[in-house]
Amino acid sequence: xxxxxxxxxxxxxxxxxxxxxxxxxxxxxxxxVSRPAADTCSHFSTFLTVLTDRIRDLRRLFFRWQEAxxxxxxxxxxxxxxxxxxxxxxxxxxxxxxxxxVPKTLAQPSQKHVSSxxxxxxxxxxxxxxxxxxxxxxxxLLTAFTxxxxxxxxxxxxxxxxxxxxxPTAPETPNDQVLTHINNLTSPQFTVRQAASAALLKQEESxxxxxxxxxxxxxxxxxxxxxxxIDTLCTRWFDKHLKTLETTPEKSYAIxxxxxxxxxxxxxxxxxxxxxxxxxxxxxxxxxxxxxxQPDTLPAVLETRSKAFAESCNGRQDQPFAVAxxxxxMLIASDTDVRLLxxxxxxxxxxxxxxxxxxxxxxxxxxxxxxxxxxxxIQRPGISPDRPLIFAMxxxxxxxxxxxxxxxxxxxxxxxxxxxxxxxxxLKNAEDLRFIESLLDSKSIVWPLKGTPxxxxxxxxxxxxxxxxxxCDVALITALHLRDAxxxxxxxxAVRSExxxxxxxxxxxxxxxxxxxxxxxxxxRFAPTQMPQ
Numbered sequence: 001x002x003x004x005x006x007x008x009x010x011x012x013x014x015x016x017x018x019x020x021x022x023x024x025x026x027x028x029x030x031x032x033v034s035r036p037a038a039d040t041c042s043h044f045s046t047f048l049t050v051l052t053d054r055i056r057d058l059r060r061l062f063f064r065w066q067e068a069x070x071x072x073x074x075x076x077x078x079x080x081x082x083x084x085x086x087x088x089x090x091x092x093x094x095x096x097x098x099x100x101x102v103p104k105t106l107a108q109p110s111q112k113h114v115s116s117x118x119x120x121x122x123x124x125x126x127x128x129x130x131x132x133x134x135x136x137x138x139x140x141l142l143t144a145f146t147x148x149x150x151x152x153x154x155x156x157x158x159x160x161x162x163x164x165x166x167x168p169t170a171p172e173t174p175n176d177q178v179l180t181h182i183n184n185l186t187s188p189q190f191t192v193r194q195a196a197s198a199a200l201l202k203q204e205e206s207x208x209x210x211x212x213x214x215x216x217x218x219x220x221x222x223x224x225x226x227x228x229x230i231d232t233l234c235t236r237w238f239d240k241h242l243k244t245l246e247t248t249p250e251k252s253y254a255i256x257x258x259x260x261x262x263x264x265x266x267x268x269x270x271x272x273x274x275x276x277x278x279x280x281x282x283x284x285x286x287x288x289x290x291x292x293x294q295p296d297t298l299p300a301v302l303e304t305r306s307k308a309f310a311e312s313c314n315g316r317q318d319q320p321f322a323v324a325x326x327x328x329x330m331l332i333a334s335d336t337d338v339r340l341l342x343x344x345x346x347x348x349x350x351x352x353x354x355x356x357x358x359x360x361x362x363x364x365x366x367x368x369x370x371x372x373x374x375x376x377x378i379q380r381p382g383i384s385p386d387r388p389l390i391f392a393m394x395x396x397x398x399x400x401x402x403x404x405x406x407x408x409x410x411x412x413x414x415x416x417x418x419x420x421x422x423x424x425x426x427l428k429n430a431e432d433l434r435f436i437e438s439l440l441d442s443k444s445i446v447w448p449l450k451g452t453p454x455x456x457x458x459x460x461x462x463x464x465x466x467x468x469x470x471x472c473d474v475a476l477i478t479a480l481h482l483r484d485a486x487x488x489x490x491x492x493x494a495v496r497s498e499x500x501x502x503x504x505x506x507x508x509x510x511x512x513x514x515x516x517x518x519x520x521x522x523x524x525r526f527a528p529t530q531m532p533q
Contacts, residue, residue: 283324310347375399439475469508491518
């Protein structure tokens with residue numbers, strides 16, 4: 001049988017502090033499970049919970065005892081430092097086949113211990129009567145003690161000969177003090193939980209990886225408590241750095257933030273940019289805090305904030321426009337390493353339809369910096385290019401050319417190809433003429449298609465059922481516009497538009513005969529390789 005608490009004073013167990021002896025004596029007491037009971041699953045769940053807590057406590061207490069009694073384990077007299085009743089208890093606690101799992105540094109310590117170890121080995125042969133749950137428990141203890149915990153002096157001497165390549169790298173874990181506070185979060189006593197929370201709120205940023213790792217190992221209410229504490233700590237650390245940057249707007253303080261390098265690459269690092277950067281950070285503290293300390297939560301936070309921002313883009317002139325929020329969202333979302341969930345991109349692009357945003361892009365205090373951030377956003381791959389192309393046309397943003405060329409190279413169908421060609425026509429870069437003329441043979445249908453175009457003309461389109469607008473028709477008017485000869489061909493009846501330069505429904509033909517006639521007239525008047533002067 002297992003010894004009583006009073007016998008814990010004998011042998012090497014006298015090294016255990018008196019306040020921990022009772023804890024060590026109770027470590028192997030578990031609630032009995034009544035097998036015939038109807039609530040066996042509930043009892044087994046309770047047993048596993050208690051078992052996990054006991055293993056954690058036993059590991060921590062064993063490590064402290066082993067460090068204190070390392071010299072006593074190597075006994076020159078050849079006598080076992082563990083009393084006989086403890087050896088008998090260990091024999092019942094283990095099973096014989098588990099001996100093969102013990103490292104040689106522990107199973108074969110030295111020749112001086114052969115006699116004492118032989119008696120222990122005979123005792124271990126009696127483990128056939130050991131209950132199965134104790135065998136599983138033994139396996140957990142052996143794994144914890146021999147693979148993760150500190151070893152004895154003899155074991156350390158043996159393992160020190162291993163090369164660094166053979167030694168596994170342990171994951172970053174909290175120190176003993178922080179681990180104690182985390183374990184106290186599961187205490188049933190309110191005062192203990194409050195004290196642990198107060199202690200964890202005093203941790204520095206260097207403990208964040210360990211706290212996040214500990215949160216993954218918790219569940220239930222304790223995990224919720226630790227998550228809230230981590231959020232509070234991250235907000236506190238972020239506000240501390242932000243206040244320093246606001247007080248002293250210098251590069252040395254701005255470099256602390258993750259997005260400063262990208263922000264400086266996009267808009268520059270002049271004094272105006274440095275003073276604007278903390279305003280953007282202050283407008284979206286939660287977003288940049290997640291970006292700085294918990295990037296795994298960034299996509300969800302970005303989706304939430306972009307949705308709230310889209311609701312504020314209502315075009316009401318009596319309400320101010322959240323320009324700092326728009327700049328923050330575009331700065332983070334334009335990074336291709338950031339994952340965009342569901343409607344995040346469309347929510348951010350919703351501001352491109354707000355007339356207040358158009359005014360700020362043209363006449364705002366920081367219109368030049370704002371245009372650079374917008375240009376970075378509209379060039380992000382994977383987002384819908386329709387609104388960005390129209391916005392680039394309206395404000396003549398050079399970034400629209402990159403978007404238009406990318407769209408046309410993907411062989412688009414529907415109005416998207418029309419927006420891309422109209423953007424090239426608006427920006428009027430002569431280098432694009434050769435590429436546009438290569439589209440004169442494209443038969444892709446642009447209009448009409450199912451669905452409503454993003455921009456519609458005020459006049460009704462032709463009612464003839466055979467009327468179509470193909471991509472070659474749009475390419476023809478674009479090439480003529482770049483040559484300043486849009487109205488020079490009699491078969492081209494294009495109608496101008498303030499938004500898209502030309503109306504989509506005015507660029508088509510009734511049949512292929514009229515279309516071929518217009519294309520032949522263009523080729524006869526302008527050689528495909530001839531560039532405008």
